[in-house]
Amino acid sequence: MAEKTITLIPGDGIGPEIVAEAVRVLDAVADKYGHKFSYKKILMGGCSIDAYGVPLTDEAIATAKSSDAVLLGAVGGKVGNSRWYDVAPNLRPEAGLLKIRKSLGLFANVRPAYLYPELADACPLKQSHSGDSFDLVIMRELTGGLYFGERHTEVVNGLRTATDTLVYNEEEIRRIAVRAFEVAERRRKKVTSVDKANVLDSSRLWRAVVHEVAKDYPDVEEEDMLVDNCAMQLVHDPGQFDVILTENMFGDILSDEASMITGSIGMLPSASLCASKLGLYEPSHGSAPDIAGLGVANPLATILSAAMLLRYSFDMDAEADDVEEAVKKVLKDGIRTPDICREGDKKVSTSGMGDAVIAAL
Numbered sequence: 409m410a411e412k413t414i415t416l417i418p419g420d421g422i423g424p425e426i427v428a429e430a431v432r433v434l435d436a437v438a439d440k441y442g443h444k445f446s447y448k449k450i451l452m453g454g455c456s457i458d459a460y461g462v463p464l465t466d467e468a469i470a471t472a473k474s475s476d477a478v479l480l481g482a483v484g485g486k487v488g489n490s491r492w493y494d495v496a497p498n499l500r501p502e503a504g505l506l507k508i509r510k511s512l513g514l515f516a517n518v519r520p521a522y523l524y525p526e527l528a529d530a531c532p533l534k535q536s537h538s539g540d541s542f543d544l545v546i547m548r549e550l551t552g553g554l555y556f557g558e559r560h561t562e563v564v565n566g567l568r569t570a571t572d573t574l575v576y577n578e579e580e581i582r583r584i585a586v587r588a589f590e591v592a593e594r595r596r597k598k599v600t601s602v603d604k605a606n607v608l609d610s611s612r613l614w615r616a617v618v619h620e621v622a623k624d625y626p627d628v629e630e631e632d633m634l635v636d637n638c639a640m641q642l643v644h645d646p647g648q649f650d651v652i653l654t655e656n657m658f659g660d661i662l663s664d665e666a667s668m669i670t671g672s673i674g675m676l677p678s679a680s681l682c683a684s685k686l687g688l689y690e691p692s693h694g695s696a697p698d699i700a701g702l703g704v705a706n707p708l709a710t711i712l713s714a715a716m717l718l719r720y721s722f723d724m725d726a727e728a729d730d731v732e733e734a735v736k737k738v739l740k741d742g743i744r745t746p747d748i749c750r751e752g753d754k755k756v757s758t759s760g761m762g763d764a765v766i767a768a769l
């Protein structure tokens with residue numbers, strides 16, 4: 409029996425619809441296991457701009473910080489076709505995302521890529537490469553590297569010249585490596601650390617620190633892989649991977665590649681972790697303004713994000729397994745929202761999918 413507080417950020421577009429289903433699933437888990445979850449809702453994104461003129465208020469951040477975990481739907485409207493975008497970039501809906509990630513010190517992004525055998529048709533790989541299923545997570549460093557280094561453009565010898573810098577210190581590498589080994593310990597116990605150590609100094613430091621951390625986890629196998637090879641291996645034989653650990657830009661690219669090979673964006677959860685147990689959990693897709701309010705959005709990525717929340721913020725592995733198994737059962741039973749529905753399947757609405765997962769729990 410545990411008592412936990414969860415900050416909910418429904419956000420914009422389909423966000424409120426999918427978060428509502430995840431909350432129903434969390435409540436069903438609480439009922440089944442005798443836990444008590446209470447919720448605090450905050451505004452972020454376009455809805456916060458409408459209410460307060462900014463995408464995220466300091467009060468909302470304080471609420472998130474004071475809770476045990478944060479569950480987010482998605483933010484943003486139709487880009488280029490919404491009043492929310494006629495303003496400076498730091499006042500647009502997505503600026504709320506950057507602000508909350510920074511305020512909570514979220515340095516590790518965890519994105520699972522899991523191929524459900526029932527959705528294998530949607531996988532763009534030949535079956536000889538994908539196998540019947542694969543199950544990997546990409547652990548991406550979120551707050552350092554090329555995206556945060558010093559940059560400038562100047563004229564050098566009459567030529568416009570741009571410079572970006574890629575900086576990592578050993579502490580930034582160590583803290584995410586520790587997280588990656590912890591995640592691997594709860595999975596199939598293998599970490600593939602991805603770098604470009606044949607060229608980059610930052611990668612050579614990355615590799616050295618990962619090797620130091622690996623010594624503390626003798627039961628986890630560690631291997632190093634160059635990023636160009638990893639990009640190829642992901643489409644050649646994704647089944648070889650368990651946890652892929654990598655820096656910010658490599659992770660940005662590889663995690664999108666990994667999402668693509670699962671074939672269905674509506675199924676992919678994610679977690680962003682910090683040094684404490686507090687984490688932010690959200691689907692990998694956006695706010696899908698094209699289908700908002702129609703009751704057709706697929707809530708499974710958000711429900712699976714709630715499962716990650718149970719696992720990583722609350723250490724409730726059995727409860728998380730239960731939710732993931734319920735999702736697998738629902739898919740096995742042919743229950744589908746329109747985005748993943750094929751002939752012969754049973755088509756359900758957003759709340760119909762929530763009902764089905766709860767029934768399977």
Ligand code: NAD
Nearest residue numbers: 482483484485487674693694695696697698699705706747
């Ligand atoms: P998107 O992921 O919202 O939508 C892409 C396509 O996938 C659309 O056709 C949409 O209908 C479909 N789709 C997405 N999620 C779905 C679901 N759960 N069920 C069924 N179909 C789904 O990407 P986009 O159209 O590029 O962006 C829309 C808005 O979302 C933009 O404002 C963008 O900035 C924002 N966005 C927010 C986040 C976030 O909050 N983390 C992430 C990405 C994009």
